[in-house]
Each structure stands twice: as structure tokens, then as C-alpha cells.
Amino acid sequence: MISTGVSGLDEMLGSGIPRGSKALYSLEPGVNGQLFMISTLSCALARGLSCLVILPNTTVGAFRNDVAAMYGARLDLVSKPVVFIDAIDRERIQKSARSDEARAREWQERVRKACEDHKVDVIFAYFDLLYEDFSLEKAMKILDSARGGGKKVTLIVEHLNLEGAPLLERFIRELSFDLVLAIRSSFRPVPHFNYFTLVHTSWAPLPVRSVPFIIADGRVIPYIPRIVVTGPSNSGKSTFVTNASDEGHSIDRRGSDGDKTTVAMDFGWLRWKDFDITLYGTPGHTRFDPLLPPYLRHAMGVILVIDATKPDKLPRARHLIEMITKRKIPYIVAANKNDLPDVLEEAEIRKALGIGGDIPLFFISAQKRSDVQLVLESLVDSIMQFSY
């Protein structure tokens, strides 16, 4: 196995990319995903594997500097066994060969010779220009030609995917790629939201799943977005988090009124629409209010749970809304306990909370998983469409 250098991804793949396989890192335009290729290259070199890097749209010098800027000094591209075919080579081929066929042959020869001379274990290819110059099949033939011998050369391809899912399908069905990883972006400036989707693995029946990530300290770090569940005390937040989650944890104490009350954060994890989501349920008592701003700071959305039978608690909920709106993040209101008598009218609640019709409000019973999931679905939709 060759490690991708992204620990969460390696775990999903079963410790990395199998030797001799073909892997695609498909980048959507604008998504900062170049570190996937570079960290995989770094891991291959660290294992002493001989690598060929094909970079038709840049020079070796510029690539080394880009890598140093992105990845720091951890990747040694000077003393390690790495050989390059770069933009200067492409230009020479363009000039010397008259036809597309002749150019393809020249490319093929250069790749084959580099692999033979340097006993290459892994080819890292930046694919865009090869694809544009020769079409998908012919470009892949160039790369595949070096993999035909007895040695199992691994092929890792990075491609700027301007064609979306149909192109990924072609890599899987027509070109028999073993791993297809799509690196995508929500393109919302604040908070910026990148994620990778494991689209296909040939060696294990892994589910299609998406994991957000951030780039920090020259590393790709899978990132779990935060949804905060808040509301006045005894409104049903812990029940909500528990019923929303695949797994979770709550820290409760018995309150003075005999009811259980949350005294620290509730945590819950769930899978929703290919995202791994973490829920943070806050304690509802006012004495815990200082906890709320730090938790809202990195939140992508908020669910405000209120007790739909307790009008006296609505001023407190309104105060919480004021704290939420300062962060300019989407939020929705879950009016809980709609299965009890004396449930307030929607208009009364909206008036008391000072919210207009643009804020979704659901009457739910937090004890019903289907109600809870309806609220979550609405919030995830709001997060994806929120205009900042």
C-alpha cells in the first residue's frame, strides 16, 4: 500500500492505495486540493519508491517551489529518487513532432524510457494538458504504456475536472481506475468549505462518502463541520441530539426541579447526505451563555430548540437568537413537544422570537427520529444554500 499522507483517507481506504493500481485525484475548479497528490508523492518517496512526475504545465523549478510553499521542507525532491518530465519537455515534443500521432509516440517513448532507466515504481501525472492534447484514451495509453512490463507501476493522476460526474464515470468504466477521489468545494466564501468524496474503490466495497477538509500546516485534515443545537433549558436539546445521532454522548445532572439537565456539551455524530456531521448541544441555563460564542464561531449552522408549550421561555430563546444572528450563520427553529397539549400557534412563536417567515420553523417531537431528521435535512439544505 502507498499512503496518501492523509490519515483519515488512508483509514477509509484500508491503509492507502494498493501498489500497481490506478488512482485519480479529480479536482473541481477552484478547490485547493493539490496537497493530495503532493502528500502521496511525499509518502512514496519516504518509502524509497522511485517516482516519475509528469508536469506538462509547469517547470521542475516552479514545481519544487510550489511544493516547498505548500508542503514545507518535508518533501525532498532533490536527493530522493524522482525524475521529471515537465513543460519544457512538452514544448520540445510539440516543436519536434509534426503530428498528434508523432507527439503521442514521443511522449510514450519518453515515459517508457524514464520508467526503465529509473526503475520507476510510481508515476504521478498532472493530466489536464495530456488529456487536452491527445484525448482521454490516447493520453491514458501514453501513461499505460510504461505499465505494461513485468513491474507493477502504480499510477496516480491529478486532473482538473471541468466535466463533472460523467468524466469520473469514464475513468471508472472505460479506464478501469481503482480509486477515484473527487475533491470538491461548496464555493461559499465564508466559511469556505472543501470536501473530498470517495467515489470508487476497486479493491473494497466502500460506500460513497464525503468528508470536508481543511488545509492547515501543509496538511490535508478531514474536517467535521459543526452544527450547534441550542435553546432554553428543558426544551429537549439532549433528546434532539440523541435522536439525531448515530452515536453520541450527553453529560447530565439532576436539576433542582428533579429533571435531568445538561451541564456540559452534548455531542452527537451522524452521517447525512454523505457528510459526517458533529452536533454540539449546549446547556440551556444562562450561566452557560459564555460557552455559546466560542461554539458558534466555527459552526456552520444552528438548530434552536424551544418548548412549544412554554411561552415564558420564549424571551430566553429570543436572546439566544440575538447571539446566533451576530455570527451570520443559518439557523432554524425546532418547536419541540408538539405532541403535548397547549402547543402555541406558529404566529405567536414567530412574534415572540422576532423572526420572519424566512426562518424555517418546524413543530416536532424530539422523541421521533423522523421529526428530528426533517429538521436536520432542512438545516443542511440551508447551509448549502445560505447566502453570506
Place this chain on the structure above:
Amino acid sequence: MYSYKTGIAQIDQISGGFEAGTNILLLAPPMSYADQLAYALTKPLQGEYAIVLSTNERAAEVIDAFKLAGADKHFTGVIDAITKSSTPSIADTQRMMFVSSPTDLTGIGIKFSNMIETIFEGEFSDGEAGLFPPPIRFCVNSISTLLMYRRLEVLYQFLHVLTAKLKKIEGVGIYLLNSESFDDKTLSLIKQLMNCVIEIKIEQNVSYLRVQGLQGVSGDWMKFSVSKGQVTILP
């Protein structure tokens, strides 16, 4: 919705300027000072931001041109696709980012996203505050050069993404294209991505422009001149 003033009094009075989300094709023959007009339209006004993707001039030259036009350099960023080929070690700053060549659409897309993100996070202007949400003017100088390096179909797809993003962040985009170097198919395909076209022509050393797709503005040719970032419609 925010309106971006063109800086041309006669046009701003009638139309109020460009609506947020407008993508404008600047179609001009060579030697027509089209880049000066593009920079004048891109120049950030008070509280606005500008980003230039430059495939023809170095970042320092672009910044100089904007400073000459009276723009605040703290609110002007450049994605430079020229300098890195001769100076591979050049490092990015918040407002000057470098890609290896105009072929590098991956790099261009990433730097564009990075700059937008930096603006939205308030880290673009060394602590000086602009408006929020930030009005952003974006200029591509030029599509003609990009077309020399990448195929039309690929560039169309790329620009499709870029123009859509501009709409989403409610910016304006100004894209220069040489009107004499490309066939009708190319022009018509690129026009499909735009909602406003400004054409330039030169006759007897006089520059003319005409605007199509801007509400209230007639499509007649108008004489104009550009000096220090100021466009003047001549009688």
C-alpha cells in the same frame, strides 16, 4: 442589490452602473487601449475590492497601473500568470499570487478562490475595512492569451465555472478578448457566458465604444478617451 458604478457619468446616470453578478465581455481590436478601459472599469471604488488575472503583464505592473488610475493598492489583488515562468521562486502574498503559466487553470482557479476567501475573511487589506459583503470587481486580461494556451472548449468550461462564481458572490467580471484574432464561433461561445458586451473600435485615431446588455443604455457608438483610470465620453 449592490450596483457597481462604471465611472462613466453618462452611463451611470442612466443605468445606475452594473448590477451585481454581471459578466462583461470587452471586445476590442489590438492597440485600442482596451486594457486601460478594462482597468478603469475594474478600479475599486471606496469599500470595493478588485482582482486582476493577468496573463500579459506582471503583477507589479498591474498594481502600478491601478495606482496611477487612483486605486488603493490595499484593495487590489493580482493573479499573475507571467512572472513565475522566469522567477520560479517568487512567493505569494495576500494580494499578489502567482501561477506557473496561463496553461495552469488548476492554479488560476485555486488562487482565485484563495483571494476571494481572504477578502471575505477581512484579511486582504492589512486591516483596512471595506464593505461587507464585499463588492468585488474581477478582470481577466486576457481571454485572448488564455485561448493561445488552452482549447476553446476547455476554456469555455473553465470560464463557465468562473462566471458562475462571480455571480454567486455578486461581483462583476470584465473579460478582455481581442475581436480580430478569433473566429465567429469563438466569439459567440464566449459571449454566451456574458450578460453585457462592450465593443471598442478605432476610426481615424478616435476610440469608440458601444454597450449592449446594460439596461437603459443605447447600443450606439460613443467616442471616448481614458486617462488615469477615468473614462470620458466625448461629444
